[in-house]
Amino acid sequence: MRAMSSRPDAPAAPAATPASPPLFVRAMPVLFVLLWSTGFIGAKFGLPYAEPFTFLFIRFAAVLVLLAPLAVAARGGWTGWRAAGHQLVTGALVHGVYLGGVFWAIEQGLSAGVAALVVGVQPLLTAVAVGPLLGERVTGRQWLGLVLGLGGVGMVVGEKLVGTGVGALDPVALVGAVLALLGITAGTLYQKRFGGGIDLRLGTFIQYVAAAAVVGVAALAVETRAVQWTGEFVFALGWLVVVLSLGAISLLMMLIRRGEAARTASLFYLVPPVTAVTAWGLFGETLGPVALVGMGVAVAGVALVVSRR
Template sequence: MAQQVAGEVRSDWVRVMPAVFVLLWSTGFIGAKFGLPYAEPFTFLLLRMLAVAALLGLVALVTRAPWPRSWRLAGHIAVAGLLVHAVYLGGVFFAISQKVPAGITSLIVGIQPLLTAALSGWLLGERVSARQWGGLLLGLVGVGLVVSEKITAGTGSAFGLGAAVAALVGITLGTLYQKRHCTGMDLRTGATIQYAATAVAFAVIAPLTESMRVQWTGEFVFALTWLTLVLSVGAIFLLFALIRRGAAARVASLFYLTPPVTAVVAWAMFDERLGAVALAGMAMTVVGVALVNRSA
């Protein structure tokens, strides 16, 4: 009887894991907004990268995870990490620090699957179908509607919106680069290398561009802890657990709900509001990305 109950609990947990992952991933944008009043963006990210690299490095050592077999592979892993973490996270945090709403930042970088689909045919030789191109166009129009409303309303700076676009380019190129050059990477050691390389990058950038002053308030400590443990470790390992259990398709489809979920949470916590045009654009973007994913 006890085994049956335990089995039912595990089955229920597997069913809700994709939704939990999307909710956790969406809070990454909220965590950035929550902590940025107390530290500048690159200083914040430097502290986060150091903490994650140390934590995952310890995990890799304790579990005796295999390290890359060549310096060449380690270099490829580091480059992918700089694109995915330094450019992507740096762009996201800088955009939010420039008063770009978390929901809008999430939406801009959320079209990454669309841009990846557009570039994969050129860079990786993958076929892009007519439906995917249609989804790409629909998604781009949707993002254009959202961004145009915010520009008209004077929300966020041009530099902030540009940083969000840079984050989109960074995670897209990083994903394609990792797919091409980092196959077979062990998650534990590979992530340690990527976070350590990103920490080195921010250790150079932060002193040159920021004062590096940190207000160690309870809110900042909470945001740093949440982003380190829940996002950089918990959400990533949850994603791989889902893939291992064969739930990758559900994760892929639910992943595209990240922008609207972020917008709802940002509305509840920070009173970030979206007008009718922005809501219509967000809906178009979600449908466009879903078309790309379904076609693939």
């Protein structure tokens, strides 16, 4: 019997379409922004009862206690001291310098709005650096989105700057915000360039070891380390430990691993608007029409950056 030959005019099999990412992966950017935006609120609740570096050291120590069992379980993901050293650098920059700078600036009298505006330059700073450092190309559409995002952030916090006497602010507070900006930018770029190849649980634990060392030295050098263990302080501490240091930071590390640095950094444009809405709900801070328009502009800017079309 002659073998049946395939028909030359038979329709070709349809090309396989790439599977869409799981729902959690698609929701990661939104969840990250929502969680990260509560950081300023936690600082507002907790800083009246502890100095900034002391507050952060207690926070990081609590995170290390919670992460220790996970780090032990992930010890099979150990890839050597070089990878651990990269995580130490990331932790010192992203957690130690960034959070230390923000908390110090707010404690010195810088308003959350001004601090958010200074740190809001981070996506543009990242976009400038990704080309020579990471070889990533930022398109014209993305540059437009980055500029729009910064403009939207300025509109949201601009109303808070009116009448606050920005020119009379302690320059030390502004230095703290600028250091925070440099820390989060350098840490994001460094993690993207060198931070892969290690289990996320183990890497996060190592990062917080470095962060605790940075703020611990600062607390010993310049603070009294006195703490008032009030209900508000305990609530703020618990929130920042679980929601920010474990939840939001883990999401940030996953976003950096999965995406381009410029796209990930652009999400920070959404933090001041969401923070403003949260402060309105919790503290009755008003949102004027300019701030509402600014939130729309910031969202549009981020949409331009993260869109892959």
